[in-house]
Amino acid sequence: VDLEVTHWWTSAGEAAAVSEFAKVFEEQTGNTWVDSALAGSGTGANPVIISRIIGGDPMGATQMNTGRDAEELIKAGLMRDLTDVVADMNIDSFYVDESLLTPCRYEGGLYCLPVNIHSWDWLWLSTKAYTKIGQPVPKDWNEYVASWPALEEAGILPFGLATGWPFSGIPGVLMSGIGGSDLVLAINRDKDVEAVRGPQFRKVAEALDSLRKVISPETMVPSFGDVGNQLLEGTAAGNIHGDWLQGDLQVAGGVPGKDYECLPALGLGDKLTGGGDSFYFPKLPEGTDPAVLQAQADLARILISPEAQLKFNLVKGSMPIRTDIDLAAANPCMQKALGMLKNGLLPSGDFSLSSDTQQQFQDLNTEFLDDDSITVDDYIERYASILESDE
Amino acid sequence: MQNSVSIRDLSLNFGSVKVLEHLDLEIAQGEFIVLLGPSGCGKSTLLNCIAGLLDISDGQIFIGGRNVTWLEPKDRGIGMVFQSYALYPQMTVERNLSFGLRVAGMKKDEVEKRVARAAEILQIQPLLERKPANLSGGQRQRVAIGRALVRDVDVFLFDEPLSNLDAKLRSDLRVEIKRLHHRLKNTMIYVTHDQIEALTLADRIAVMKNGVIQQLADPHTIYNRPVNLYVAGFIGSPQMNMFTGTLSDSTFTTEDGIVIPVETYAFDTPATGSTAAVLGVRPEHIVLGDETAGMPFTIDVEIEIVEPMGSDTLAWTKIGGQAITFRCDSDVVIATGHKVRIGFDPARGSIFSAETTNRL
Amino acid sequence: MQNSVSIRDLSLNFGSVKVLEHLDLEIAQGEFIVLLGPSGCGKSTLLNCIAGLLDISDGQIFIGGRNVTWLEPKDRGIGMVFQSYALYPQMTVERNLSFGLRVAGMKKDEVEKRVARAAEILQIQPLLERKPANLSGGQRQRVAIGRALVRDVDVFLFDEPLSNLDAKLRSDLRVEIKRLHHRLKNTMIYVTHDQIEALTLADRIAVMKNGVIQQLADPHTIYNRPVNLYVAGFIGSPQMNMFTGTLSDSTFTTEDGIVIPVETYAFDTPATGSTAAVLGVRPEHIVLGDETAGMPFTIDVEIEIVEPMGSDTLAWTKIGGQAITFRCDSDVVIATGHKVRIGFDPARGSIFSAETTNRL
Amino acid sequence: MSQTSTMAGASRVAATNAVQEARGPRPKPFFTPRKIIIYSLLVVFSMYYLFPLYVMFTTSLKSMPEIRFGNIFALPVAPNFDAWVKAWTSACTGLNCQGLAPGFWNSVKITIPSTIISIFIAAVNGYALINWRFKGSEIFFAILIFGSFIPYQVFLYPMVIIARELGIFGTLQAVIIVHTIFGMPILTLLFRNYFASLPQELFKAARVDGAGFWRIFFEIMLPMSLPIFVVALILQVTGIWNDFLFGVVFAGTQNYPMTVQLNNIVNSAQGTPEYNVNMAATVLTGLVPLAVYFVSGKWFVRGVAAGAVKG
Amino acid sequence: MLKRILFNNLPAKIAALPMMVTVLVVFVGCTIWTIYYSFTNSKLLPTGKFVGFDQYERLFATSRWNVSVTNLIAYGAMSLVFTLVVGFILAVLIDQKIRFESAFRTIMLYPFALSFIVTGLVWQWIMNPTLGLQTTLRNLGWTNFSFDWIANPRMVLFALLIAGLWHGTGFCMVLMLAGLRGVDEEIWKAARIDGIPTWRTYVSIVLPMMRGVLVTALVIIGSGIVRLYDLVVALTNGGPGISSEVPAKYVFNYMFSGGNIGQGLAGATMMLLTVVIIMVPWAYLEFGGKGRRT
Ligand SMILES: Nc1ncnc2c1ncn2[C@@H]1O[C@H](COP(=O)(O)OP(=O)(O)OP(=O)(O)O)[C@@H](O)[C@H]1O
Numbered sequence A: 001v002d003l004e005v006t007h008w009w010t011s012a013g014e015a016a017a018v019s020e021f022a023k024v025f026e027e028q029t030g031n032t033w034v035d036s037a038l039a040g041s042g043t044g045a046n047p048v049i050i051s052r053i054i055g056g057d058p059m060g061a062t063q064m065n066t067g068r069d070a071e072e073l074i075k076a077g078l079m080r081d082l083t084d085v086v087a088d089m090n091i092d093s094f095y096v097d098e099s100l101l102t103p104c105r106y107e108g109g110l111y112c113l114p115v116n117i118h119s120w121d122w123l124w125l126s127t128k129a130y131t132k133i134g135q136p137v138p139k140d141w142n143e144y145v146a147s148w149p150a151l152e153e154a155g156i157l158p159f160g161l162a163t164g165w166p167f168s169g170i171p172g173v174l175m176s177g178i179g180g181s182d183l184v185l186a187i188n189r190d191k192d193v194e195a196v197r198g199p200q201f202r203k204v205a206e207a208l209d210s211l212r213k214v215i216s217p218e219t220m221v222p223s224f225g226d227v228g229n230q231l232l233e234g235t236a237a238g239n240i241h242g243d244w245l246q247g248d249l250q251v252a253g254g255v256p257g258k259d260y261e262c263l264p265a266l267g268l269g270d271k272l273t274g275g276g277d278s279f280y281f282p283k284l285p286e287g288t289d290p291a292v293l294q295a296q297a298d299l300a301r302i303l304i305s306p307e308a309q310l311k312f313n314l315v316k317g318s319m320p321i322r323t324d325i326d327l328a329a330a331n332p333c334m335q336k337a338l339g340m341l342k343n344g345l346l347p348s349g350d351f352s353l354s355s356d357t358q359q360q361f362q363d364l365n366t367e368f369l370d371d372d373s374i375t376v377d378d379y380i381e382r383y384a385s386i387l388e389s390d391e
Numbered sequence B, C: 001m002q003n004s005v006s007i008r009d010l011s012l013n014f015g016s017v018k019v020l021e022h023l024d025l026e027i028a029q030g031e032f033i034v035l036l037g038p039s040g041c042g043k044s045t046l047l048n049c050i051a052g053l054l055d056i057s058d059g060q061i062f063i064g065g066r067n068v069t070w071l072e073p074k075d076r077g078i079g080m081v082f083q084s085y086a087l088y089p090q091m092t093v094e095r096n097l098s099f100g101l102r103v104a105g106m107k108k109d110e111v112e113k114r115v116a117r118a119a120e121i122l123q124i125q126p127l128l129e130r131k132p133a134n135l136s137g138g139q140r141q142r143v144a145i146g147r148a149l150v151r152d153v154d155v156f157l158f159d160e161p162l163s164n165l166d167a168k169l170r171s172d173l174r175v176e177i178k179r180l181h182h183r184l185k186n187t188m189i190y191v192t193h194d195q196i197e198a199l200t201l202a203d204r205i206a207v208m209k210n211g212v213i214q215q216l217a218d219p220h221t222i223y224n225r226p227v228n229l230y231v232a233g234f235i236g237s238p239q240m241n242m243f244t245g246t247l248s249d250s251t252f253t254t255e256d257g258i259v260i261p262v263e264t265y266a267f268d269t270p271a272t273g274s275t276a277a278v279l280g281v282r283p284e285h286i287v288l289g290d291e292t293a294g295m296p297f298t299i300d301v302e303i304e305i306v307e308p309m310g311s312d313t314l315a316w317t318k319i320g321g322q323a324i325t326f327r328c329d330s331d332v333v334i335a336t337g338h339k340v341r342i343g344f345d346p347a348r349g350s351i352f353s354a355e356t357t358n359r360l
Numbered sequence D: 001m002s003q004t005s006t007m008a009g010a011s012r013v014a015a016t017n018a019v020q021e022a023r024g025p026r027p028k029p030f031f032t033p034r035k036i037i038i039y040s041l042l043v044v045f046s047m048y049y050l051f052p053l054y055v056m057f058t059t060s061l062k063s064m065p066e067i068r069f070g071n072i073f074a075l076p077v078a079p080n081f082d083a084w085v086k087a088w089t090s091a092c093t094g095l096n097c098q099g100l101a102p103g104f105w106n107s108v109k110i111t112i113p114s115t116i117i118s119i120f121i122a123a124v125n126g127y128a129l130i131n132w133r134f135k136g137s138e139i140f141f142a143i144l145i146f147g148s149f150i151p152y153q154v155f156l157y158p159m160v161i162i163a164r165e166l167g168i169f170g171t172l173q174a175v176i177i178v179h180t181i182f183g184m185p186i187l188t189l190l191f192r193n194y195f196a197s198l199p200q201e202l203f204k205a206a207r208v209d210g211a212g213f214w215r216i217f218f219e220i221m222l223p224m225s226l227p228i229f230v231v232a233l234i235l236q237v238t239g240i241w242n243d244f245l246f247g248v249v250f251a252g253t254q255n256y257p258m259t260v261q262l263n264n265i266v267n268s269a270q271g272t273p274e275y276n277v278n279m280a281a282t283v284l285t286g287l288v289p290l291a292v293y294f295v296s297g298k299w300f301v302r303g304v305a306a307g308a309v310k311g
Numbered sequence E: 001m002l003k004r005i006l007f008n009n010l011p012a013k014i015a016a017l018p019m020m021v022t023v024l025v026v027f028v029g030c031t032i033w034t035i036y037y038s039f040t041n042s043k044l045l046p047t048g049k050f051v052g053f054d055q056y057e058r059l060f061a062t063s064r065w066n067v068s069v070t071n072l073i074a075y076g077a078m079s080l081v082f083t084l085v086v087g088f089i090l091a092v093l094i095d096q097k098i099r100f101e102s103a104f105r106t107i108m109l110y111p112f113a114l115s116f117i118v119t120g121l122v123w124q125w126i127m128n129p130t131l132g133l134q135t136t137l138r139n140l141g142w143t144n145f146s147f148d149w150i151a152n153p154r155m156v157l158f159a160l161l162i163a164g165l166w167h168g169t170g171f172c173m174v175l176m177l178a179g180l181r182g183v184d185e186e187i188w189k190a191a192r193i194d195g196i197p198t199w200r201t202y203v204s205i206v207l208p209m210m211r212g213v214l215v216t217a218l219v220i221i222g223s224g225i226v227r228l229y230d231l232v233v234a235l236t237n238g239g240p241g242i243s244s245e246v247p248a249k250y251v252f253n254y255m256f257s258g259g260n261i262g263q264g265l266a267g268a269t270m271m272l273l274t275v276v277i278i279m280v281p282w283a284y285l286e287f288g289g290k291g292r293r294t
C-alpha cells in the first residue's frame, strides 16, 4: 500500500538520507513510501502539515516540530498512540537520553519518535584564516573572541553569518557553552526566571552583545552554505552553526582538522544541547484500509531500527538516537560529538517551551542583534518576562 | 368599446422619490397616443410601467381588458421600441427579429413567416443577414420596429425612437411611422419630448409635467386651446408670446398700460370683475403691415432681431417692455431697426388666470 | 478692407485620406460665417485648422492680416467654443474663465476686470462660484462662450455649440449668440449641421460636402437660389420637391409625362435644346385651392398623409409617380383622402441640369 | 542647456521668417527637447523593468562557478540550458526528482477549472447586481468589496475547518472553490462596472422579447462582454497560476501546483543553493503568466479601459 | 403579495446564491470567528478560553508588532504615493503618441504577471550586497559604490519599495492610461487654445477629472498593501533584525508556526479594524453620496 510521508528535508543531502529510510521501509514491508517534501521547514511546511491534519486529510507519517505544539493535536485526538506499536522494542533501553522522548509522551501515551539527534553547539573555525594572521587556531570560545581584533585588522570577517534563520540557533549555543549545563536546565527545563537575572546568564548576554558588534547585515551572505565557502576560503574566520554544516563543508572538499576545525560546545562544556527531528503518525480517518494502519506501525518501528538508523544518520551527518550503533565510519568531528554524547544531553528549548515562547525569544534575539540601542540589561529583562509568561 | 390600455390610479416611487402619482389614462383601440413632456417628467417611467419593466407601487394596468399588473413583460401583449434601438449587436437582423419568437419556442416556419412579413412591411429584406453595426441609423430604427412587429401584439410602445437621428431622417421616419400606423391600426403609445413629433403623429397627446398629465387632447386642441400656461408655453416653437396684465370686462391691460380689447375671445369661464391674467398669442397669429387692417389690436413697433428661416422669417420686437416674436413670410423684407405696424386678433389667443394658471 | 480670416489653398490629409483639398475662404472683419454640411464633411477639421489644433498639409492661414500658419493656437487671436462645452469640471466658473489668463501670467486685477466684463455680458455673475456640474446646459454653454470672451480675441470659432441642447434652449441660445454678435461685432465662424441655425445666424453660409465648399452666399440666396442639386436638397425642411424630367425650350416634362410650363423661370444659363433636368419646388411655394388661380401650373391630387405641426400643416401627396410635400396654413382643413387642386409658379423654383447637377 | 538655447534660436528664426512665408505644415525638427526627455525617461524606466528579467535569464544560463565569481550584468560565457533541463526534469524535492514538470500539469489542472468557474460566477454576480437588483444586493456587494481588503490569513483557519466539514479538504474542488471565493470581489467589481456601462435598454428589449435571466445572460450579455472577459481571464490565469498558499493548503498532495515545487527547489532550507537552477525554475514558473501578458497585453489594456474606469 | 415579494426575481436570487453564501459564510462568518477567537487564549487549535483583552494587551506590548505597524504605515504611504505618481507619469509618457507604444506598455506591465515570490527572489538576488549590484560594481572599479539597502535597517523599506513598485506600477499605468484616454478630446483642445502648457493641463485639468480611475487604483493598491506578505517573506523575511516586519507576517507567524492562534487573530482583528477605519469614509462617499448626485 501507499503511505504518504511529509517532511521538510528538501536539500540534496537530506533527501539522500530520507531515501535511506524509504529504501529500508519499502524493502522490508513491500509498501510504497509516497514522499511529500515541503520546503521552508517550520514556517513553510508546518502550517501545511497542521492544516492537513486539522482539515481531515492526514498523511501517514510526518516530520513535525516537537514540543508543545503537537500536544494540542494529541489532545484533540488527532495523533496515533504508538505505545502498543513499539511495546516490544523496549525503547527506553536504547534511546541515548530519555529526555529525547519526554516531549513525545502525553498522559501515558507515546505519540512521536525522534529519529536523530542534532546539535547546534558547534563553533566552526577556518584554518586558512588563522594561517593568514599567523595565529594558531583557537581552542575555545574565549581564545576565539581574543583573536577578533587581529582578524579584523587583516580584513578577515571574524564571524561569518547567513541571513535569516541561521542566527536563531546561536543564542542557545552561547547559553550552553558559556552559561553551562545548570543554566540551561534552569531556564529550559525549570523556567527559572531568577536564573535569567543571574550572573551566568548575564555572561551569555554579554557574549551575544560582543558578537553583534562584529556582525553587520552588510557582510551577510544569502545562505549558510555560502558561509561554509567563506570558511574554506579564509574570508571568514568562524561560525556557530549546527552539525549539518559539516555536510556542506565536505561536499565543498573541506577536510576536518586540515581546512577547518570544529569545537563542540564552544570548546568549553562537556555536554551537547540536543534536539531531534521527530516523526508523528496522525490518526487516519475511520474506515482506512487496515493495511495502511499496519504500514504506519511498520514504519514507526523501522525508523528507529538499528539498520535504518545507521544508514540514515551516516548520510545525514547527524547522531543516531540509539546507543547500540557502531559509528566507526564517522569523521573526527562526529567522533568528538559521540564522545560527549556519553555525558547525556542537555534539553533544548523546544522540549519544554511552547513554540509561542520560542517565537518570542527568536523575535527578541533578532531584534537585539540588529538594534544596538537595546542594552544587555534590556535584553535580560525582556528575556525574563517572556519566560515568565510561558504557561 | 373596450379600451385597449387602461391605467388606473397608477403610482410609482423610487425609494422616497414619487415619480408618478395616482395617474389615470384610458387609451382606445387603435389610438395613437403621444406622451409629451420635458426631460425627467416621468414619460419613460410610465411607459416602462405599462411594459412591465418596472414594478409599480400602486394601481392597476389593463391591456386588452386583461389585468396585467403582475404579468411579465412578454405576457402583456406589447412590443417596445427604444431610443438607442437596443438591437442585439452580435446577432444578425434576422436573428434580432426572431429572437423573441424563438425564446417563446415558436415553430421554425412560423418564425420565418413572421420575420418575412415584418421585413416586407418595413422593407428591410436586403438587410436580414447584416449585423446592426453595419446598418445606418434609419435602418436600425426600422429593425427595432420590426422586432415589435413580429411579436404580433396589439400595443406598441415607443420610447423616443427618433431622438438619436438627425433632423432629415427624423422627419422621414416620422412619416413612415405614421404610414405604419395607418396600415396596422394597432394601439401605439409614443414617448417624445419633441413637440413636432407629437403634433404630427398623435391622435391624442398627453402633455406631462412632474408625473402628472396636464392635458389629454387631440393636437389641434392642445395647440390652439391649451388648458393652462404650462401647456401653452411648452407647445409651439417659437414659443407663444405672453403678456401679463389685468383682465376686466372685455379689455386686457398689460403691465405697461397697453390696452388690448378682448371682446372677440371665447371665454371658457365667464370673466367677472378684474383679475390678474396672462394673454398668450402665437407668433404666427401676429400679422404685419396691410394685414393688420381689421384686427382688434394693432401697434407700431421697431424690429430688434430678424431670423430668416428659409421658408419664413422670425422677427423679435417689443410691445411695451415685453419681448415678442412674430412670424412672417420670407418674402417680406424686414430688418433690424425697421419700424412696422403689427396686430392680432385675441380670439386666436389664449387667456389664463395668473393665479391658477388655468385657461379662462 | 483687410480680411479678418483668409484661408489660401488649404489642404489637409489624415495619412492618405484627403479631408480638405485646396480650399480657399475669405472672411471679412465682423462677419458671421456658418460652415454647414452633413456629418463627416470636414467642418470641424477646417475649424481646427484655423484654430491651429491640427497641422495642415499645405496652404496658408491669415488671421487679422498675420500669417498664422505656424503659430500656436493661443497666439492666433482666436477663441473657441466646443460642442461638449469642454469646461474644466473641477474648477469654478470663475476659474474656468480666468485659468488661461492666469497661466499666461496676466496681472490679477486685469484678470478680474476681464472676467467681470465677460460675466456681465453673458449675465453669469451669480454663477461664478459654481462648478460646471451644477450648471444647466444653457449656463454651461454661456460659460464656454465666456472663456472665449475673456481672451479678448478678434475671431470666435464655434464647433456645433448648440447641438447637445434641447430644442427650446437651442432656439433661445441661438438668439443670444446673435445678440452677442450684434454687440461685439467680432468675426465669428460657426460650424453646424443644423440648417435653421445656419439660416438664422449667418451673414454668409458656406455649404460643404466632402471637404469642398459648394456654395458660399447669404442665407436668402442659399435658400432660394441654390447653385446645385446638393445644396437645394440639403437646405430646407421639409425637403424641396424634386421632379426629374426633360427640359426643352420653355417646358419641363416630368418622367410621367406631366408638362410644366417654365417660361416664368429666370435661367442662369440660357437653355438650349432638350436636356435631362430636375425641377425643384419648395413645399411652401405650392399653393392650394383658390390660391392656385393664376399659377402657371395646377393639378388635382389626392392627399395621402397630413401632418399638423401646430402653426402649419404638412400634406403629402403624389404628382404622377412623384411623392411631394406641400405646406398649408393650419386653418385649412384637409385630411387623408381629400381631393384638392394644387399649383405653383416655377419662377420660385429651381432647375438643375441632371447631368452636372448645377443650376440652370 | 546648450540644447535649449539652440532650440530657442531656431524658433526665433522661424518666427521672423514665418510672417510671410509660413506655408504648409509646421516645421518639425527631428530632435526636440520634449522628445528627448520623453524617450530618455521611457528608456530609463524600461531598463528598470527589464533588468530583473535579464538577470533571471542570463543567470539561468550560467554555470555555478561563473555565478559565484562573475558579475550579474555579464552575459553568460558559455550559455547552456543545463539548469533549465535540470529544473524541468530532475530538480529534487525530497525524494521526488522530477523537476517542475509534474507541478506544471497540476497547475494546469487547477488553473483551468478555477479560472472558468470563478469568472463565470463573478460574471453572473455582476449581471445580477446591475440588471436584477433585489433588496440587499448592494449590501452584499459592499461587503464583498470590503472583504477584498482583509488579509487571506484571517480566513485560512476557518476555511480549513469549513472545507473539512464539507469533506472536500485536499481535493481539486476545494482549491477551485477557494479561488472562486477570493477572486470574487475584484472580478465582480469588474463585471458589475462593465455591465453598468452597457445600455440598459438592451436588457429591457430582451425582457420584452420574453427572455429570462439565463437566456439574457448567455445570449445577450455574454457575447458583448469580450473585453472584460479578457481582463478577467488574464487576472485569474496569472493570479491562480502564481498562487502558492491556497494550492499548498487546499489542493491536496496529488495536486500541488508548480509554485509549490518552485518554492521547494528555491527554498530548500539547507545547503548551497544552485542559483542557476533556481533562476531557471523561476523563469519556467513565470513563463505561462508572462506568455499570457505578452500575447494579450493589448486586449488587457483595452478591457481595463472598458470596465474599470467607471469605478 | 408575500409570495410575490419572495419569488419575484427568483432566478436572480438563485444565481446570486454563491455570492451571498460567500459573503455570509466567508466574509462575515469567518470574520466573526476571527474576532471571537482573538479574545481567547487559543494556542495551536481554536479551543482556548475567553481571556478578554489579554491578547491585545500583549500585542501592543510587543515591539515586533509595533514595528510591523509602523513599517506598514511607512511603506504603505510611500508605496501608494509612488505607485500613483509613477503610474501616472508612465501613463502620461505612453500617452505622448510615441513610437513602439505597445512594446513599452508590455515592458512596464509584464512584472505584474509574476508572483511576489518571484519578484522577491529576483530583487533579493540583485540587491544582495555580497552577490548583486554592489559587489559587481565594486569589482568593476567603483570601490565606494554602496547599495546595501536590503541589509540596512534604515533603508530596507526602500528596498521593498523598489521591488514593490517594479511589480505594481505597470498595472497602475494601465489604469491611468485608460483614464487619460477617456478624457474628452475637446478638453485638450480647449486647454491648447487657452495656452495652457501640456504638463499644467495634465496636472490641473486632466488629473482631477480621473476620479473614477483614481478610486479604482486606490482600492486595488490599498488592498495589496494591507495584505503585503509574500514580497517581504521572499525579499527580506522581515530582516535585517525586525526592521521590515509587517502585520500580515506577524499574524501568519503566530497563527501557524508560533502556535498562538489567539495572538495571531488579535493581530488580524487589528488589521481589520484599520481597514474598517479607512474604508468606511470611502464607502460613505462612494455609496452614500450617490443619493445626492442624482
Ligand atoms: N432608477 C431610478 N432611481 C431613482 N430615480 C429615477 C430612476 N429612474 C428614473 N428616475 C427619476 O424619475 C424621474 C422620471 O424619469 P424618466 O426617465 O421617466 O423621465 P423622462 O420623462 O423619460 O425623461 P427623458 O426625456 O430625459 O427620457 C426623473 O426625475 C428621474 O430622475
Ligand SMILES: Nc1ncnc2c1ncn2[C@@H]1O[C@H](COP(=O)(O)OP(=O)(O)OP(=O)(O)O)[C@@H](O)[C@H]1O
Residues within 6 Å of the ligand: C014, C017, C019, C037, C038, C039, C040, C041, C042, C043, C044, C045, C046, C193
Ligand atoms: N484623426 C483623424 N484621423 C483620420 N480621419 C479623421 C480624423 N479626424 C477626422 N477624420 C475624418 O475626416 C473627415 C472629416 O471629419 P470632421 O470631424 O471634420 O467632420 P465634421 O464635418 O465635423 O462632422 P460632424 O458633423 O460629425 O462633426 C471624416 O470623414 C473623418 O472620418
Ligand SMILES: [Mg+2]
Residues within 6 Å of the ligand: B043, B044, B045
Ligand atoms: Mg425617457
Ligand SMILES: [Mg+2]
Residues within 6 Å of the ligand: C043, C044, C045, C159
Ligand atoms: Mg464636427
